Amino acid sequence: MFPPSQYAPPMPDWLPDALRGVHPRTLTKEELHALHRDGAVHIPGVLTNKTIIGTLMQGMHDPHIPGYDYKDWRTNAVLKSVATDGPFAATAASALDVDEISLWATNVFPARGGFPDGFAAPPPEGGVHLDIDFTPGYLLPFVTIWVALTDAKRPLEFIAGSHIRNMQHDCPYGSSLTVQDGCIKKLEADCHGRLSWDVQLGDAIVFYAQTYHWALLHKEPRLGFSMRYIAADHKHDVFDLATMRFTSLLPQWCVPVRNGTYAPVVYPRSSSTIDDQPWPFIPSSFSCLGADVPPVQPSKNLCGSESPAWVQQFLK
Ligand SMILES: O=C(O)CCC(=O)C(=O)O
Numbered sequence: 001m002f003p004p005s006q007y008a009p010p011m012p013d014w015l016p017d018a019l020r021g022v023h024p025r026t027l028t029k030e031e032l033h034a035l036h037r038d039g040a041v042h043i044p045g046v047l048t049n050k051t052i053i054g055t056l057m058q059g060m061h062d063p064h065i066p067g068y069d070y071k072d073w074r075t076n077a078v079l080k081s082v083a084t085d086g087p088f089a090a091t092a093a094s095a096l097d098v099d100e101i102s103l104w105a106t107n108v109f110p111a112r113g114g115f116p117d118g119f120a121a122p123p124p125e126g127g128v129h130l131d132i133d134f135t136p137g138y139l140l141p142f143v144t145i146w147v148a149l150t151d152a153k154r155p156l157e158f159i160a161g162s163h164i165r166n167m168q169h170d171c172p173y174g175s176s177l178t179v180q181d182g183c184i185k186k187l188e189a190d191c192h193g194r195l196s197w198d199v200q201l202g203d204a205i206v207f208y209a210q211t212y213h214w215a216l217l218h219k220e221p222r223l224g225f226s227m228r229y230i231a232a233d234h235k236h237d238v239f240d241l242a243t244m245r246f247t248s249l250l251p252q253w254c255v256p257v258r259n260g261t262y263a264p265v266v267y268p269r270s271s272s273t274i275d276d277q278p279w280p281f282i283p284s285s286f287s288c289l290g291a292d293v294p295p296v297q298p299s300k301n302l303c304g305s306e307s308p309a310w311v312q313q314f315l316k
Contacts, residue, residue, distance in 0.1 A: 009055075009058045009059025009070075009076065009077070009078050010055070010058060010078075011077040011078055011081065012055060015052070015055060015078065015081050015085070016081050016085040017085075018049065018051070018052055019052065019081055019082060019085035019086040019087075020085050020269075022047065022049065022052070022086055022087045023087060024087040024090030024091065025043060025046045025087050025090070025091050025204075026090060026091060026093075026094035027041070027043070027091065027094045027095055027206070031043060031206075032094070032095070032097075035095055035206060035207075035208075036310055036311075036314065037160075037161065037314060038158070038160040038161060038192075038195055038211075039158060039159075039160065039161060039162060039163035039164070039207055039208045039210070039211030040158040040160070040195055040205060040206070040207035040208070040211050040213070041205070041206050041207070042197040042199070042203065042204075042205050043091070043203065043204045043205070043206055044199075044200065044203045045200075045202055045203060046087065046088070046091070046147065046202060046203065046204040047086070047087075047147060047202040047204075048202050052082075053149070053201065053202065055078060056078055056079075056082060056149070056225075057149060058078075059076055059078045059079065060108060060110075060149070060223065060225075067282040068280075070108065071106065071107050071108040071225075072105070072106060072107075073103065073105075073106040073227075074246075074279070074280055074281035075280040075281070075282070076106075077280075079106050079108075079225070080274075080279070082227075083103050083106055083227045083266070084103060084266045084272070084274055088145045088147075088204075088227050088229070089101045089103070089229060089266045089267035090267060091145055091204070091206060092143050092145060092206075092227075092229035092267070093267050093268075095143050095206050096141045096142075096143060096229075096231055097308065098141060098231040098232075098233070099268070100231070100232035100233065100258070100265055100267060100268065100271055101229050101230070101231065101232055101265070101266060101267040102229065102230050102231070102232040102257050102258050102263035102264060102265050102266065103227065103228075103229060103263060103264060103266045103274070104142070104228040104229060104230045104240075104257075104262075104263050105226075105227075105228040105240070105242055106225065106226065106227050106228070107225065107226045107228075108223070108224075108225045108226075109146075109215065109223070109224045109225065109226065110221065110222075110223050111155065111215055111217055111221060111222050111223070111224075112125075112217060112221055113217070113218065113219055113220045113221035113222075114219065114221075115217035115218060115219065116219075117153060117154075117218050117219060118153075118154060118216050118217075118218065119216065119217040119218070120157065120178075120179065120214055120215070120216055120217075121214075121215060121217050122178055123174075123175055123176045123177070123178070124175075124176075125215075126175075126214050126215045126217070127174055127175035127176060127177055127178065127214060128174055128175070128177040128178055128179055128181065128184055128212055128213070128214045129173060129174025129175035129177065129212070129213070129214065130166075130173040130174060130209060130210055130211075130212060131144050131209035131210075131228060132173070132209045132210075132228075132238050132239070132240045133173040133238065133239040133240065133241075133297065134173070134209070134210060134237075134238050134239070135237055135238075135298065135299070135300040135301040135302060136166060136167045136168075136169075136170045136300065136301075137167060137300060137301045138167070138301060138305050138306050138307040138311075139163060139164070139167070139208065139210065139307040139308065139311050140208070140209060140210055140230075140234070140238065140305075141230060141231035141234050141308075142208065142209040142210075142228065142229070142230045142231075142234075142238070143206055143207065143208055143209065143228075143229055144206070144207055144208075144209055144226050144227070144228050144229075145204050145205075145206050145226065145227045145228075145229070146204065146205045146206075146207070146224050146225070146226045147202070147203070147204050147224060147225055147226075147227075148199040148200065148201055148202065148203045148204075148205075148222070148223075148224055149201060149222075149223040149224060149225060150201055150220075150221075150222045150223050150224075151198075151199065151200045151201055151222075152198070152199050152218070152220070152222035152224070153198050153216075153218050153220075154196040154197065154198060154216050154218070155196075155199060155205075155215065155216060155222055155224055156196060156205060156213050156214070156215060156216065156224075157194050157195070157196040157213060157214055157216050158194065158195045158196065158207060158211050158212065158213045159184075159187065159188050159191050159194060159195075159211070159212040159213070160191055160192045160193050160194065160195045161191040161192050161314070162187055162188075162191050162210070162211050162212040163207075163208040163210040163211040164311060164314045164315065165187055165190045165191050166187055166210060166212070167307075167315075168190075169183060169186060169187040169190065171183035171184055171187050171212070174212075179214075184212065187212070190316075196216065209228065229266075230257055230263060231257075232256065232257060232258035232263075232265045232271075233256045233257075233258065234256065234257050234305070235254045235255065235256055235257075235303035235305060236250065236251045236252070236253055236254060236255055236256070236257050236260070236303075237253060237254065237298050237301070237302040237303045237305065238298070239297045239298060243262065246262055246281065249261045249262040249281065250262045253298055253302055253303070254302060254303040258273070261277050261278075261281075264276070264277060
């Protein structure tokens with residue numbers, strides 16, 4: 001069995017309580033409107049406690065231990081605590097206007113410096129992408145919360161409104177795409193410009209998984225980490241390359257994601273199922289072989305889900 005304490009960053013006893021003490025930053029009416037309209041919104045100062053940030057930073061390196069992924073909450077205890085005990089799941093619940101939230105994934109993004117400002121790295125280092133491959137036709141209740149772990153000039157760029165407009169264009173999900181791609185060019189012409197923000201350490205950018213975005217590189221390196229949250233009751237109908245290592249943990253198609261072990265409920269705390277499951281998850285011991293859910297792309301809107309009512313006002 002994988003001994004997490006030996007490899008994972010130090011997981012101080014005080015961390016869960018300290019994270020639970022961070023005020024949950026729910027979106028204001030204006031921020032929610034911007035998120036609905038543009039598909040992405042900048043939320044300054046979500047994580048300001050320097051001790052918490054310092055602890056998080058200590059785990060942000062790759063020790064090259066087989067089975068241990070420092071970017072993944074399924075093996076990194078500090079990331080697990082930040083994504084579950086911290087204020088972010090409440091932010092996701094307010095962004096999606098749902099009562100219960102499941103944690104889908106975490107990832108860490110160190111970006112190299114030494115580039116002219118605003119350089120959009122081509123694939124595989126960069127690339128235009130969505131965070132999940134998904135069935136256009138409705139808006140998936142899935143947000144990424146990207147948190148700045150350094151100050152950074154315009155770390156990410158978004159095509160404003162692409163979360164809605166792509167329901168009609170159905171461009172591929174990436175990440176081998178560039179802004180020169182024919183489908184992306186047509187989509188962009190149908191959207192309302194590009195969006196990016198300068199960020200400070202502890203700021204967040206909240207965006208729909210269906211908003212096209214990409215990393216921008218600059219003179220200075222920067223670090224960010226992402227937490228991906230989904231409405232716990234959402235019927236499983238998405239395809240995520242990252243889940244292919246974990247297919248035996250996914251629920252059957254069209255069963256609420258909360259019913260699988262892949263995406264436990266993390267919000268509200270009273271409904272949390274995260275501690276009912278084995279941890280850490282090691283992909284090699286949950287290989288695709290023998291999995292119940294085939295790692296194939298589901299057909300479009302497999303489960304007949306619908307967009308929230310507010311989407312109507314942004315449809316042309
Ligand atoms: O920070 C980055 O470089 C990429 C972040 C991103 O694309 C994501 O979290 O979906």
